[in-house]
Amino acid sequence: MIWDLDDTLVVERPAAEAAMVATCRHAAAVLSVDPDQLEQDVFDEAKSQWSSLPTIEFARRVGIASWEALWATFEGPGEELGDLRAVRLSHRQAVWREAIERQTTVDPHTVEKLSERFVAERINRMEAYPDAEPVISQLQPEVPMAIVTNGAPDTQRTKLSLTGLDRFSLPTVVAGEIGIGKPSPEPFLLALDQLGVAPEQAVFVGDSVTRDINPALNLGMAALLIARHPDDPHPITLSEGRCNVISTLHEVHQYLSPRMD
Numbered sequence: 001m002i003w004d005l006d007d008t009l010v011v012e013r014p015a016a017e018a019a020m021v022a023t024c025r026h027a028a029a030v031l032s033v034d035p036d037q038l039e040q041d042v043f044d045e046a047k048s049q050w051s052s053l054p055t056i057e058f059a060r061r062v063g064i065a066s067w068e069a070l071w072a073t074f075e076g077p078g079e080e081l082g083d084l085r086a087v088r089l090s091h092r093q094a095v096w097r098e099a100i101e102r103q104t105t106v107d108p109h110t111v112e113k114l115s116e117r118f119v120a121e122r123i124n125r126m127e128a129y130p131d132a133e134p135v136i137s138q139l140q141p142e143v144p145m146a147i148v149t150n151g152a153p154d155t156q157r158t159k160l161s162l163t164g165l166d167r168f169s170l171p172t173v174v175a176g177e178i179g180i181g182k183p184s185p186e187p188f189l190l191a192l193d194q195l196g197v198a199p200e201q202a203v204f205v206g207d208s209v210t211r212d213i214n215p216a217l218n219l220g221m222a223a224l225l226i227a228r229h230p231d232d233p234h235p236i237t238l239s240e241g242r243c244n245v246i247s248t249l250h251e252v253h254q255y256l257s258p259r260m261d
């Protein structure tokens, strides 16, 4: 059994959005800005400035999202993470400055404080989905499990430690540590190798059809798509019979039970 991390086991995009809302409300208390507009402008600036950095090829290859670059430390091995560490503060401050300056003028000290505030707001929102811990706990005695996640080493490992999911000590492949992420086969194969399990015996659980489900199926694994909300996009391209759609992780146990003797 291999798990995706972001928005499968831990709350990622909703937590980033909530941290952005909180930071922009604070900005509106100290500057003459509309917080909703600022929120949109910060996400826009983050995306466009992240794409124009010389590090974008690596960031795309390992799946580091532009909003994650606003709180990542980029600690970890390799020259590429070193390049990101070298620009991380100037990048995140430029994003906040340009976004604010779409509405008003701002001094460098306020920019620095707001960019730091977003980091704190994001770190204060480290949360596993309520079904993650009980399901992993229930399966762990019988089922070998690993995690495969895209992203920077520090953000992904921080999510595991601050949600408490690290207590299960699951082998964890972080794309930023091996230099390549999903949907490439390498991180899947590395996790399978660490578990000593053949793809045909393994199940992948994730929330992305393109990054989790299709590559897992292509390797011969079974796959479960977690779609927690009724309006999540329906996976019309999934191979018949080899992928089930679930709405809570508790269904993983029901899926596995008849297959475990």
Ligand SMILES: [Mg+2]
Binding pocket: 004, 005, 006, 007, 008, 206, 207, 208
């Ligand atoms: Mg995910």
